[in-house]
Structures are given as structure tokens and as C-alpha cells.
Amino acid sequence: MTEPSRHDGHTALTRAVRLHAPLLPFRAVLSRPYGAAGPGGGRPGGPGELSATAEAAVRGYLRRRPDATVVVLGEGLGTSFQRLDNGRLTWLSVLPAADAAARRMVLPDAPRRHTVGRTGTGADWPALVGAVELGVVVALPGAPAGPVAGVLRDLLAVCAARFPGGALVVDALPWWAAAMAYPARLHPAVAAVHTLPLVAEGRSGGRPRWAPRLVVCVVRFAARGAR
Secondary structure (H helix, E strand, O other): OOOOOHHHHHHHHHHHHHOOOOOOOOOOOOOOOOOOOOOOOOOOOOOOOOOHHHHHHHHHHHHHOOOOEEEEEOOOOOOHHHHHOOOOOEEEEEEOHHHHHHHHHHOOOEOOEEEEEOOOOOOOHHHHOOOHHHOEEEEEOOOOOOOHHHHHHHHHHHHHHHOOOOEEEEEEEEHHHHHHHHHHHHOOOEEEEEEEEEEEEEEEOOEEEEEEEEEEEEEEEOOOOOO
């Protein structure tokens, strides 16, 4: 019996999600202004910064897989590495070439932190992730530009096929866009899909300030061979 190829997994998951979501044209996973958080979605530091809620989701994954690779798409000059570094993880920031060069000037590469420049569809960035068996969590700082359903659908399919046992964290999504990810639960490569209310920075009247209508979507992928 031959093992299903990665392409087979990508196609199957795409079909599963399309059964429940409008068929929209594909948009580049790494096109600008990918990662630009919506209102209340970013920490101090500008576009591309993960929210505290998204960072908590990544931290939760790292508690289970401390040697994992964290891939952030469209991070800009985000500083989440400093807050999430556990001394063991590997950090990969993926940006268009010009933005990657600017980031490296401000935040030079280090033994466990790297910035890479990729343009176009960004279809080759998963090949840059090593030691997949140690775990991979992909984070997107904000809702993508253009038709959200198409981008999210493709990103789900790529991560499910390439990173078994991994996770996808999409920050600052409108609640209706996050709902498009729920049909992915029907696919055997997906272990769970859930959303977290986005907490904006600061507090109001002693209570957390909730970002209205924005959520963090977390997708966990099944380990290879799991049912």
C-alpha cells in the first residue's frame, strides 16, 4: 500500500473545506499587508505584532512541544520572539524580500531565530522548516488582505499536509471569517478547531477590554497516523 502524498493531503483538505465555504480565488499567503492586525489586534510595536491572545495560544503549544519551530508569516518588526522564547524553540520569520532585509537590519539573525524573504505565492516556505517531527506552530499576526476564505483555506491545507501534529494560529480574524475554518474539522488531518476572544491591550474599569467581533482562530493538526 502506498503512502498518500503531501499533494493528496493538500487536495483532500481543500475539497473538504470548499464543501462549506464559497469558492474564492487563491490569494498569496505572503502578500502585503499580510499580518497587519485589525483594530485592537496588535501589541505595541506596529503591524505584524501578535496579540497577547495569539501569543498565549503559541505558548500553550510550546508547553507541549518545547523544541518546536515557530513560523510567523508577515511579522514585520514584531518582537514576539523575546516574549515566547523558552531557550529551546526555533523561530522563523517569513516576509517579502525587502521587508525581510529591513527586519534583519533591526533584528539580526541568531542561532535559533531566522528571517527569510519569500515573494509571490510563498508556496516554498514550508520547505524551509526543519525538524518537523519536533513540532511546528504557524502564526499569522492578522487577517490577510483580499478574500479571507481563499487564503485561510489554502493555508489550512498547506499546514495539514506539511506539519502533522502542528498548529495554526490566526490572529485578529473577524468572527465570520474564523467560522470558515470550522468545516476543516471534518478532515482526518485536523484534530481540533477553536476560537478565542481577542483581548485588546489595556484594561477598562479593572476588566479586560475585548476587541469587538475579533477572535483568534487556533487549528490543531493530527499527528501522522492518528485517527
